Amino acid sequence: MQKKLVKILLTFAGVMLMLTVISRIGASLAVPVVSTEKPQRMKIAHHVESEGEVTPGYTIPIFLDEGLFIDEISVMEGEFIKKGQKLLKLNKEKTDRQLKELEAEYAQLELQKSAAVSEEKINRSRYTVGVRNSKKDLKLAQGTTAREVRQAREDMKEAQKEYKKAVKEAKEKSLKTEEGKSDDNRENGNISGRKDDDNKTAGESGNDTDKETVSGSGDDTDKETAGGNGDEGGNTGSDTDFAGKEDDENKNDELKELARQKKEMERAYYDALDKREDQLHSAQSALDEASVALPENTTPAQIDAQKGLIADKIRQIKLLKKNKNYILSPQEGIVDKVMVTVGELSPATASFIIADTKEDYKIVIYDKIENGKYIAAGTEAIIKGRGADAEYTDYTGRVHTVKKVESKAGETFENIAAESGAEDGSQQLLEITIYLPPETFSLSSLIEVSFENYSDYYDYCVPLSALNQDDKGYFVYAVDTKATVLGEDLAARKVYVEIEDKNNEYAAVSAGSITDNMDIITAASREMEEGSRVRRE
């Protein structure tokens, strides 16, 4: 019984011992092995990697005359060319024909210009003659009309004078007749004398009116009426004498005739004035019309301009013919772009773009917009690529410019836009330009560029591998010592942090629950959770 008991107990103890070992091994395998690191005070280096192509910093476009037929292109893109090196050859026959056409066009323009100049001269002389004639007409009109007016005025004055004289004679005569009859007809004479006085007064008043009229504003009807009344008064006084009466009637008729003549003369004078005015106006208008300046004739100048262009073309083609129809490079450099094709006509745009090898080269890089906070003008850029001698080389340069550009789907940098997640493929990108000395790298070679930008010091920086995230935010696992049944064990504890800055290797986290001497788990062989047992490497 004792033996059986001992046997059972020993077996049981053996099994338990074996299970103890197995469970220990199992636990050992299940416990994550971790690497730890203490938070560091450091700067966060922002390292942006990108790729670009070496392009010429300064280029020279080479233009050809439009419409030249290209027979042969002697250079390729990327080829180094010397000054005077053949770039392309033009078709001889077509160039000759083009030269002839241009020369013919030039000759035609010459003729057109001669014709235009002759026409211009004729027009000029016509203009001069016209003006001169108009001036003459004006002078003539002035002279003729002045004479006519003068004659009319003299005639008018003569008529007035005669009329006044006749009136005066008639008055004198009537006075004499009145004196002879004064005794017989004293009473009547007095009466009629008073009437005569009245009439005289009226007659004088009529004369005065005539004078005014001569000067240009009289009333002929009043003067005539006044004269008539005066005469009637005189006639009334000589009723008794038949001979005197007949004589008076003749005198009156004569006076009336003189008054009519005076009136006609005055009218003729005024007509002459009007006529002079009309004629002078017409002549002046004709002169003004003739004096209008001739329009400027630009036709010869235009033809000259066309001639100049054609002459240039002719000169260039002649120069080409002198060079055996070859276009020569005006500058040493590398052919950046060939924009013409054999068998086609030269375009109006540049035919070649030559990179100036004496000037700096340029690298243009397109990167994601969010990298803009790390890259600015002056940021250090380490450029790696193959140099002109095909050896792998490094160059440290600085960013020249950084600007935002809009990319569209299908553009060369659409891959970056696609990475950035734009739905329509368009995305704002960063265009970074770096200049570097010529011949550091081969033109058109692909280079790797890395930008280094250092932040300020952060007190708590942990490796990026230590950073974890759950629905509450970012956290790190810190190693804590924990008393367990198995002894003092290491356990993982979640410490939530806020990220202030980070790069590909480190993250700067805000101070709070993190302390200087905390062991942060940077790597673990297994998944962990809060309170998981861990062991150090």
Add this chain to the structure above:
Amino acid sequence: MKNVWKPVKVLLIIALFYPLVFLFTGSIMGNSEITHYLQGVFGGGEQWAGWTVFPKYPTLASYIELLLDIPEFYVLFWNSLLYAGCIIAGQLIVALPAAWALTAVRPVIRKGILLVYIVVLLMPFQVRMLPEYLVLRDLNLLDSPVGIILPEIFSALPVLILYYSFSSQPKVLQESAQIDGAGEFQIFYKVAVPVAVPAIVTCVILALLEYWNMIEQPLLFIKDKRYWPLALFSPQNNYGLGVVFAMAFLLAIFILVIFMLLQNYFEEGLSIISKE
């Protein structure tokens, strides 16, 4: 009359064994099923707790997890075994000579000592707790396995059991040995102790039951979890309820098996003590 008692006995047996059945059922249940049945206890809900003897989805996952994935179980198991073994061994080393000596002292003194032993035995642990703590603290034995083992070595119960066993032995045996030329130690070692084996086994079983399941002493005197016994496994809720059930079942089975193996000696020992 016998026919009436038989079902009552069966019912009593079932009632006595139900805790084991309960533990076994729980140990082969999944955690979700246990939680479902014991929601009234652990879930803080208003519903009643329930149980079933036949799990819906029986599984041995809890045993596999306990035996293979939880090394803490073995630490606690070996600690319990260490405590029980050391205490029992210590008690036997102390109690055997003490009980033998009691048989030899004068009756007046013996009665006095036995009275003190019985008084001490009647005192529960709660009464001894504070003085024991103070003494262990002064001896710098807190947070040490020795602090658990040492006080229990000087238990009164095995001394009493063994005294009654020694005193019940016939005097002729000792006299015969004396005539055969045996000395005092030889009489004790070669005659009295082998005769007192049933009492010793009784002491062992009683001590094993008590110290295998002790909770208060380690909880009070030991802070370092490395020295905890298996009885403190349950409060660690880091494991699923199924694992706790499996652990409790294995613990019970372990004691039951030992008890069954030593049952004859135990009964004999108890009969000797009861006669005295």
